[in-house]
Amino acid sequence: MLLPIAKVQPSYFKDSFVLKALLDTLQLPPNAKLFTADAVSMYTNIKTKEALEAIGNFIVENHGEFPHLDPDAVREALHLVFENNIFALGDTYWRQISGTAM
DSSP states (O other), rough: OOOHHHHHTTTOOOHHHHHHHHHTTOOOTOOOOOOOOOOOOOOGOHHHHHHHHHHHHHHHHHHHGGTTHHHHHHHHHHHHHOOOEEEETTEEEEESSOOOOO
């Protein structure tokens, strides 16, 4: 249901093959260097309240592109998911109270 929204984001790549094809056509100056980086704890650093607000605003502002989505229903569903993430660690269960689930 939310995949069409993800696909219109400028940072969206379907997979690493699409990224590779894009990089193959990239024209860089001779002294340019490409590098990679790995983020640590990236999702746990996304503030839930701000993420919900940003996603909700995007859906409302772009509702014409996604007429099949009820913005209020999507906001409520995202709120339920973001605020009630339960995960298992070993033989215990935890509720995530900070950050965003992967």
